[in-house]
Amino acid sequence: MSENLLEVTGLQKHFPITKGLFKRQVGAVRAVDGIDLTVQAGETLGLVGESGCGKSTAGRLFTRILEPTGGKIVFEGQDISHRNMAQLRPLRRDVQMIFQDPYSSLNPRHTIGTIISAPLQIQNIPTPQGLKKAVQELLELVGLNPEHYNRYPHEFSGGQRQRIGIARALALRPKLIIADEPVSALDVSIQAQVVNLLEDLQSEFDLTYVFIAHDLSVVRHISDRVAVMYLGKVMEIANRDDLYKNPRHPYTVALMSAVPVPDPVRRDRAQRNRVLLTGDVPSPINPPSGCRFRTRCWKAQDICATEEPPLVTRLDDPASHLTACHFPVVDDEAVTGRTPAAAPA
C-alpha cells in the first residue's frame, strides 16, 4: 500500500448561526461533522453525495481555505489543522483547487496570461524559460492555444475556461488537487474532454486527486476509491469496484439506483429496482440522532435512532471497504420499493 498523502480524522466544520443585535450564537450548521479518511499518493478519491452534504466544505478544509472546528488534517505527515496564513504558504504550492463554475472563478478583467501566472508570481517561483513561456507551456498542456495568452476569460467557452482553471492549478506543480465539481457545469461531450485531460495530467505529473461530484457515473469513471457523504459524514468508503458492485449502505444503494440508465430496453427493470427515497434531506443544523440517514432509510430499526453506527468493515468486505450502518445491505438483497414516508423523528 502506498503512503498517505492526506489523512483527516474526526474532521469538523461548524458554521455558527447568529441572531439578533448582539450576534448571539443560536446554533451551527454542522456542514462537516466528523469525517475520517485518507488519500493515498497517486490515487483519485471520489467524494459524492447530495447537494448540501458538505462536499465542498470538506474540500475547502483539505486545502485549508477553511479552518476546521474540530479534528485533524495531516498532510505529508504534518499537522496543518490550525496553521496560520504564513505557515500555510508552502502548503499552497502543494495543494491546489479547481472549482465548479468556470465563469465566476476567473477574474473577468485579467487576461488568462495574468490569471495563470499569478500563482507563480505570488509564490516567487523562478521560471528559467521566462514567465510568458511558462504560461504558454501550461496552456499547451491543457489543450489551449498558447497564442491566446492575452485573451480574456469571456472569450472562451465553458470547457475552455475550465481548462484555464486547470492550467492555473497546475502552475505550481502541486501534489494534490482538490477538484470541486470540475465538470458539473459542462455538456457531456465537453465533460468527457475535461475528464480525459485530468486523467492524462494525473499520469504525466503523478498527481493525486480528490474529485468532488454529485454525478455517480463520472465519479466511478475517474476514481480509484470513492467516499459517499450524507449530512456531513462519510457513510461508506471503498475501492471503486467494491463500492459500485457491492454497495453496503442503504443510502449508497438508493443513490445508485436513482441514476437513470441510458438503456431504454432496461427501463422497466431499472424502474422496478429503484429505491425511491421519500422526503428531503434533514437540516444539517439539527441532524437526526443515531444514524443520520434513518429518517429516509427503509431498513431503519430502533437501534438506528439511539446508536450511531461506526464506519467499519462490515460483513465479509475487504478491509478497505468501510460502512457506517447497523444493517448493511447484503449481496442480492431485494431492495425494491419506496422508503416509508418519514420515520418517526
Place this chain on the structure above:
Amino acid sequence: MSRPFLEVKDLNVRFETDDGIVQAVTDSSFSLEAGKTLGIVGESGSGKSVTSLALLGLHRTRSNAKVTGEIWLDEQELVSASDADVRGLRGGKMSMIFQDPLSAMHPYFTVGSQIVEAYRVHHPGVNKKVARERAIDMLARVGIPQPARRFNDYAHQFSGGMRQRAMIAMALVNDPKLLIADEPTTALDVTVQAQILDLIRDLQAEFGSAVIMITHDLGVVAELADEVLVMYGGKVIEKGPTIDLFQRPQHPYTWGLLGSMPRLDREVRDRLIPVKGSPPSLINLPSGCAFHPRCPYAGRNGDRSFTEVPVLTGGVHSVACHMPPEERNRLFQEDIAPNL
C-alpha cells in the same frame, strides 16, 4: 386526413442581436401523439429551450424574435394565430415546467396564490374558494405534505424538490393536453430527480397528456421517452423511436454523445470518447453540415459535408448526414458500438 396531436413543420426561430442574427432553430419538424412522450436532447445552446418557447408562443413578447413555420396543436395552427388565441392556450391546453423552480416562481407571492392565479385565468367564473381547493388538491396530488398549510408558503421556503413539485402542480392545474418540461430535473439531486420523473410518469398516465421532455441527459430520455429528437446547432439531426435510436444511433454526433457518457450499467471504460472541439456559433453556422468541424468522418463524403446542408431522411428513424446508410451502419457496428 387527420393531423397528429402536435405537428411542427419547418419551424425557424431567429433573433436579431447586436452581434448579428442568431439562427436559433432551423427547419425543425416533428410530431407527437396524445399520451406519448417526446425527448429532445442536445448540448447547451442547441435550441431546445427556444423550440419549446416557440410552441407556447413565448417569443411573441420579444421584439427581436422572428418565428416562422407551422405549429399545429390539436388541428389548430399557432404561428399564425392571434396573440389572444395563443394566450388562451398557454397554461390551459399546453403548459410548461422550467429548469430552475426557484427563479421560475415569483418571490413575493405565495406558492398557493400563484397556482390559484393559473387556474383562474382559464376558469374565469370560478370563485376564490373553489380555486383554492383545486390548488390544494393539486399540491396534494404532486406529493406535497400538509398542502393546506404549504399553500401559504413562499417558494424560498420550499426545498428544491418541493419547488419543482409545486411548479408541476401549477402546470397541471388546468389539465393540459401538452406538457413541456424543460430540463425539469437538471438542478436537482439524483434522488430527487428520480422522484420527479416518477411523478411526471404517473401524472402522464393519469391525465393522458402528451409530454415533451427536454434534457441533455440521455439517461432521462431513455427512461421516459417514446421518441427522441437530437438537436445540434439549432437543427434536428436525428430522430426516431427511443429503443431504435439507442440501439442503432445513426448520426456521428449522437455517437459522440453516447461515447462521452460514463455509464453505471457498463464496465468502466479506460477512456471516454469525447466529441472534439466546441459547439458552433449560431450567428455564423459552419457551412454544409454544421457538425463538420467536429466530425471525424467529414472528409469521407467528398466535399459534400462542407458545402451541402444534409436533410433529414429515412423513415420513422431519420438522420441528417451525407454518409451512405450502409457505411454508417458498418462504422457503428465495427468502430463505435464495441467502445460504448
Place this chain on the structure above:
Amino acid sequence: MVAYLIRRLINAVLTLLVVTLVTFGIFFMVPKLTGSDPALLYIGKTADKVAVEGIREKMGLSDPILVQYGKFLKGIVAGRDYANGPDVQHCDAPCLGYSFKTEQEVTPLLMDDLPVTLSLALGAAILWLIGGVTAGVISALRKGSIPDRAVMFIALAGVSLPIYFTGLLSKQIFVNWLGWLPEGNYVPFLESPSEWFIQMLLPWITLAFLFAATYARLTRANMLETLGEDYIRTARAKGLTERIVIGKHALRSGLTPIVTIFGLDLGALLGGAVLTEAVFNLRGLGYQALQAIRGNDLPVILGVTMIAAFFIVIANLVVDLVYSAIDPRVRLG
C-alpha cells in the same frame, strides 16, 4: 414580525444615540482641541473676561465633557435648565440649546422653519415619484423606441444639470419672462392653500426634475431586469394577460428597490434642501443651516444635524418595515 419591529426600533434609537454622540463630539470637542473657545464664539472676541465666564457658566462649558453630553442628552429627552446668573432659564424638551447669534432657543427656531422644508420635500417627492417612475416604466416597456430615447435623454439632462442652474433658469423663464408665476415668498399652507401651492410650484418642479431623472433611469433599469426574470416568463406561460404580467408581477418586484431609495432620499431632504431653498429664497432648514454655518452658530448647526439625522433614521426604519412587508424573503428569513 413583532420581534422584528422591536429589534428595528431599538436599532433606530441606538443609531440616534450614536448620532448625538458623534455630532456632540464634533461640535463641542473640535473647538476645544483647536483652541477656539465656544464661549467666545457666542459673544464675540471683543467681550470682556467676566462676560465670557458668565456665558461659560450658563452654558455649562466648564463641566467635564461627559457631564456636558449628559446634560445635552437630558435636554433633548426631558428639557433642561440653564443658570443665567441668579435666574434659571428653562428650555423645554426637546432642548437643543440656545443660538449663539440670536440667543433664541434652537428648537422653536427650527420648528418654525420645518413646515417650509416639509412642504418643499413632500410636494417634490410626490411629483418625482409619479413622474420618474411612470417615465421609467414606459421607457422599459418600450425599450429602444422613440419615447424611450426621449425619456432617457431628458433624464440624462436632469441628472447632469445642477439645481441652481435649472432653478435659476426656470425662475427666469416662468417668473421674469412669461410672468406666469409670481416672484415671491413662502406662504404658509394654513394661511392660504392656493397661495402656498402657487408659491411652491416652481421649487417643487425644479427639485422634482432632478430626482425624477434619477428615478426614471433607476426604474427603467430595474424593470428591464425584472422583465428578464424567469418568473415573468412563467407568468406569461400561465396565460396571464400582458396587463397582469406587467401590472402585477413585474411592477411588484421592479419597484421594490425604488422604495428604499425613495425613503432615504426623502429622509435626507427633510433635513433641508440647501440649494433649492437658497435659489427660491425659502426659509427652511437648509437655509437656516447655511446661515448657521456662516455665523459659526454651533447649537443651530447641531440642531439641524440632529433633525436631519432623525429624519434619515426614521426613513430608514420605515423603509425596512415596508421592505419586509413587500418581500417575504426578508420577513421570513
